[in-house]
Amino acid sequence: xxxxxxxxxxxxxxxxxxxxxxxxxxxxxxxxxxxxxxxxxxxxxxxxxxxxxxxxxxxxxxxxxxxxxxxxxxxxxxxxxxxxxxxxxxxxxxxxxxxxxxxxxxxxxxxxxxxxxxxxxxxxxxxxxxxxxxxxxxxxxxxxxxxxxxxxxxxxxxxxxxxxxxxxxxxxxxxxxxxxxxxxxxxxxxxxxxxxxxxxxxxxxxxxxxxxxxxxxxxxxxxxxxxxxxxxxxxxxxxxxxxxxxxxxxxxxxxxxxxxxxxxxxxxxxxxxxxxxxxxxxxxxxxxxxxxxxxxxxxxxxxxxxxxxxxxxxxxxxxxxxxxxxxxxxxxxxxxxxxxxxxxxxxxxxxxxxxxxxxxxxxxxxxxxxxxxxxxxxxxxxxxxxxxxxxxxxxxxxxxxxxxxxxxxxxxxxxxxxxxxxxxxxxxxxxxxxx
Amino acid sequence: xxxxxxxxxxxxxxxxxxxxxxxxxxxxxxxxxxxxxxxxxxxxxxxxxxxxxxxxxxxxxxxxxxxxxxxxxxxxxxxxxxxxxxxxxxxxxxxxxxxxxxxxxxxxxxxxxxxxxxxxxxxxxxxxxxxxxxxxxxxxxxxxxxxxxxxxxxxxxxxxxxxxxxxxxxxxxxxxxxxxxxxxxxxxxxxxxxxxxxxxxxxxxxxxxxxxxxxxxxxxxxxxxxxxxxxxxxxxxxxxxxxxxxxxxxxxxxxxxxxxxxxxxxxxxxxxxxxxxxxxxxxxxxxxxxxxxxxxxxxxxxxxxxxxxxxxxxxxxxxxxxxxxxxxxxxxxxxxxxxxxxxxxxxxxxxxxxxxxxxxxxxxxxxxxxxxxxxxxxxxxxxxxxxxxxxxxxxxxxxxxxxxxxxxxxxxxxxxxxxxxxxxxxxxxxxxxxx
Numbered sequence: 001x002x003x004x005x006x007x008x009x010x011x012x013x014x015x016x017x018x019x020x021x022x023x024x025x026x027x028x029x030x031x032x033x034x035x036x037x038x039x040x041x042x043x044x045x046x047x048x049x050x051x052x053x054x055x056x057x058x059x060x061x062x063x064x065x066x067x068x069x070x071x072x073x074x075x076x077x078x079x080x081x082x083x084x085x086x087x088x089x090x091x092x093x094x095x096x097x098x099x100x101x102x103x104x105x106x107x108x109x110x111x112x113x114x115x116x117x118x119x120x121x122x123x124x125x126x127x128x129x130x131x132x133x134x135x136x137x138x139x140x141x142x143x144x145x146x147x148x149x150x151x152x153x154x155x156x157x158x159x160x161x162x163x164x165x166x167x168x169x170x171x172x173x174x175x176x177x178x179x180x181x182x183x184x185x186x187x188x189x190x191x192x193x194x195x196x197x198x199x200x201x202x203x204x205x206x207x208x209x210x211x212x213x214x215x216x217x218x219x220x221x222x223x224x225x226x227x228x229x230x231x232x233x234x235x236x237x238x239x240x241x242x243x244x245x246x247x248x249x250x251x252x253x254x255x256x257x258x259x260x261x262x263x264x265x266x267x268x269x270x271x272x273x274x275x276x277x278x279x280x281x282x283x284x285x286x287x288x289x290x291x292x293x294x295x296x297x298x299x300x301x302x303x304x305x306x307x308x309x310x311x312x313x314x315x316x317x318x319x320x321x322x323x324x325x326x327x328x329x330x331x332x333x334x335x336x337x338x339x340x341x342x343x344x345x346x347x348x349x350x351x352x353x354x355x356x357x358x359x360x361x362x363x364x365x366x367x368x369x370x371x372x373x374x375x376x377x378x379x380x381x382x383x384x385x386x387x388x389x390x391x392x393x394x395x396x397x398x399x400x401x402x403x404x405x406x407x408x409x410x411x412x413x414x415x416x417x418x419x420x421x422x423x424x425x426x427x428x429x430x431x432x433x434x435x
Numbered sequence: 436x437x438x439x440x441x442x443x444x445x446x447x448x449x450x451x452x453x454x455x456x457x458x459x460x461x462x463x464x465x466x467x468x469x470x471x472x473x474x475x476x477x478x479x480x481x482x483x484x485x486x487x488x489x490x491x492x493x494x495x496x497x498x499x500x501x502x503x504x505x506x507x508x509x510x511x512x513x514x515x516x517x518x519x520x521x522x523x524x525x526x527x528x529x530x531x532x533x534x535x536x537x538x539x540x541x542x543x544x545x546x547x548x549x550x551x552x553x554x555x556x557x558x559x560x561x562x563x564x565x566x567x568x569x570x571x572x573x574x575x576x577x578x579x580x581x582x583x584x585x586x587x588x589x590x591x592x593x594x595x596x597x598x599x600x601x602x603x604x605x606x607x608x609x610x611x612x613x614x615x616x617x618x619x620x621x622x623x624x625x626x627x628x629x630x631x632x633x634x635x636x637x638x639x640x641x642x643x644x645x646x647x648x649x650x651x652x653x654x655x656x657x658x659x660x661x662x663x664x665x666x667x668x669x670x671x672x673x674x675x676x677x678x679x680x681x682x683x684x685x686x687x688x689x690x691x692x693x694x695x696x697x698x699x700x701x702x703x704x705x706x707x708x709x710x711x712x713x714x715x716x717x718x719x720x721x722x723x724x725x726x727x728x729x730x731x732x733x734x735x736x737x738x739x740x741x742x743x744x745x746x747x748x749x750x751x752x753x754x755x756x757x758x759x760x761x762x763x764x765x766x767x768x769x770x771x772x773x774x775x776x777x778x779x780x781x782x783x784x785x786x787x788x789x790x791x792x793x794x795x796x797x798x799x800x801x802x803x804x805x806x807x808x809x810x811x812x813x814x815x816x817x818x819x820x821x822x823x824x825x826x827x828x829x830x831x832x833x834x835x836x837x838x839x840x841x842x843x844x845x846x847x848x849x850x851x852x853x854x855x856x857x858x859x860x861x862x863x864x865x866x867x868x869x870x
Contacts, residue, residue: 081794081796082790082793083792083793083797083798083801084789084790084792084799084801084804085801113786113789114804114814114818115817115818116816116818117818118818119818149786149787149790150785150786150818151819152818259789259790259793337772337861337865338865341861341865342865342866344862344866345866350585351548351549351583351584354519354548354549354584354585354694355517355519355584355694357518357519358518358519359516359517359518360518361518362518363518364518364519366520366549367551369519369549379549379585381551382549382550382551382552383549383550383552383585383587384550384585384586422862423862423866424859424862424863426772426776426862427776427779427857427858427859427861427862430772430776430777431776431777431779431780431782
């Protein structure tokens with residue numbers, strides 16, 4: 001089995017050049033104009049990484065990743081709500097009940113979704129091999145696969161790949177893993193933060209892949225969070241669900257939802273502080289805030305790699321009936337193809353924002369509605385503001401970061417979501433993905 | 436006030452050339468490749484049409500239409516569910532309660548939506564003038580406007596336009612009216628059918644405009660149906676709601692919903708047969724079937740003019756839990772940007788259909804799901820069919836009419852909806868609409 005350990009890639013400029021070599025879905029693909037440099041991620045005690053080339057496609061890049069986790073590692077997860085999930089999602093859902101993890105296996109290039117019993121058997125076989133190699137029960141191995149739907153994961157390649165990646169444990173860093181889990185991603189996406197638990201500093205690292213098919217209630221994303229904090233599985237699950245609600249569930253690229261969406265958080269406990277088991281535990285607030293921040297950073301990176309994206313859009317809704325209604329309205333705006341194409345064209349077409357508010361189905365009063373682009377109010381009281389000057393709005397829309405603000409004027413509800421514009425690039429990427 | 440009566444345009448070939456002159460939003464715009472020739476529409480007793488140029492934009496085309504309806508004409512309507520509707524929609528909603536219409540005024544080039552009191556006053560003034568000219572109460576005048584949102588309808592132009600169009604009553608035919616109500620439409624869309632009510636033949640003509648912002652529960656569409664049948668307003672409303680459920684609510688172009696969507700049906704009663712007042716009335720079934728057929732034709736024409744459309748897609752869902760669930764799943768497929776871009780690229784990417792089924796949130800069992808493109812089954816029992824041959828599927832997808840079939844295998848629910856592919860053309864049209 002060929003195995004290609006990947007050296008870290010130091011800078012974004014080299015990144016843009018090196019990318020097609022690893023992600024070769026599209027020859028000549030360049031990084032998103034909204035890309036961010038890969039951050040410096042410290043190692044996390046209790047986490048060892050190996051990658052290898054299983055060869056799920058005709059490429060030489062690493063496409064299988066194994067992560068060894070120290071005994072006792074707590075695990076939590078948020079999985080797609082798709083009614084047609086992949087066998088990997090089903091395995092994770094069942095195994096999360098145990099609350100503990102010893103290993104993670106990720107395949108890129110084949111999602112193994114909608115592949116019937118053959119696919120399920122391949123996932124079972126691959127995780128069984130990982131369990132044998134790591135010396136643990138199969139239920140302690142978590143897994144995820146991403147790529148084309150409908151082609152069964154080739155069991156021989158999957159088993160050989162996981163064996164090779166295990167043999168390479170300790171030779172790969174978080175950046176190599178981020179590259180190895182990517183598919184149509186145009187840049188490697190990761191974030192890091194830290195929290196003080198009493199006198200102890202804990203680290204939280206997150207890596208994520210995903211660009212298209214990003215939608216509310218999860219996305220075509222695989223996200224993995226690693227920390228050395230000591231947290232009970234039940235409280236880690238509560239914190240992850242909370243953090244996801246304000247991050248992964250607040251982004252959209254195209255409104256589609258995948259069969260494989262997975263976010264897993266692993267806490268190795270190596271930091272050795274007193275266990276965080278609930279909000280009353282010392283350091284619970286600090287850890288929760290750090291996890292919230294990490295998830296928001298990761299979610300925004302996914303939007304920044306939205307297929308064809310040229311602008312990062314923040315939609316803020318205030319004055320709605322309640323927070324739930326505000327979220328629905330914000331997502332209606334963020335998902336509207338007409339709003340997203342207008343932003344792509346630098347067009348201050350606030351009428352389309354009105355349309356999106358109106359179609360959301362939540363309480364709204366046309367004559368109380370106000371809309372701003374950037375810091376410029378363009379409409380209020382049911383019509384365009386007197387003496388409206390489009391020049392500052394056009395200048396704002398010419399930038400890479402666009403803010404759309406809506407105030408319903410009828411209640412206390414607030415929400416903020418993130419999306420990107422809809423461009424020719426999206427069509428080009430998706431009209432010919434499998435070829 | 437300049438007034439330009441339009442001659443009928445006889446053939447589709449001339450159409451393609453003549454279009455930009457009337458619809459001049461985009462210089463050089465050509466008809467949709469899915470366009471249909473304008474059908475021969477008979478005159479309907481009790482209906483007289485005039486058009487004129489109000490000059491809502493810098494153009495010389497007709498942009499205001501007046502229809503005079505014989506006294507006693509029954510009216511029914513389906514209006515947008517947008518929470519931010521135009522004042523025209525609000526006027527229609529209030530006036531439908533009366534059940535009778537004497538006139539219709541339609542403006543193109545300005546939707547008058549989100550224009551506050553100024554816009555409402557313009558709509559009231561314009562319909563008041565129409566009422567005075569037609570010698571009826573203002574409540575018997577129905578109205579609709581389409582075009583850019585947020586610019587108040589200029590009251591002086593609106594009043595002068597309606598006056599000129601009234602003066603031209605009888606000089607315009609249905610085709611001229613169809614052209615005059617259009618905006619980004621690339622071809623004139625109309626349909627006709629007939630029904631026998633006892634010994635009496637009644638005619639049903641429909642004209643419709645709309646291309647983008649087409650979504651479930653109505654669309655950026657204005658549709659007007661005229662018949663000489665004798666029907667009570669209440670039963671006409673029941674029949675129109677029924678027909679809309681199987682037509683206008685079964686189409687989608689981009690999932691967006693406009694602030695102005697309106698379908699109105701007018702029955703002049705000139706045919707003189709015994710009144711149809713319920714299902715027990717002679718001819719009720721025949722009339723209902725004709726109305727269903729007419730609405731389905733009109734709805735499909737709107738999809739055929741979907742912005743950037745190159746393929747007409749029929750999505751059929753069977754075996755769902757019930758008809759409602761089937762409709763939700765069919766719309767999830769039809770609205771999925773990933774499905775629509777795949778079809779644009781001629782890519783038999785059935786995995787994206789699985790994704791769209793999964794995200795719909797309705798009951799589905801992955802291992803009972805089957806999918807076909809055209810007449811070729813591609814997936815069944817949770818995986819690709821044995822010996823799957825992509826050649827016949829690729830041939831089917833190369834055509835202009837694409838059929839996607841899904842069988843959930845769990846119940847009796849069925850639905851059929853129509854959409855179009857998502858192409859670079861959509862982006863081009865919408866990223867620079869206002870400029």
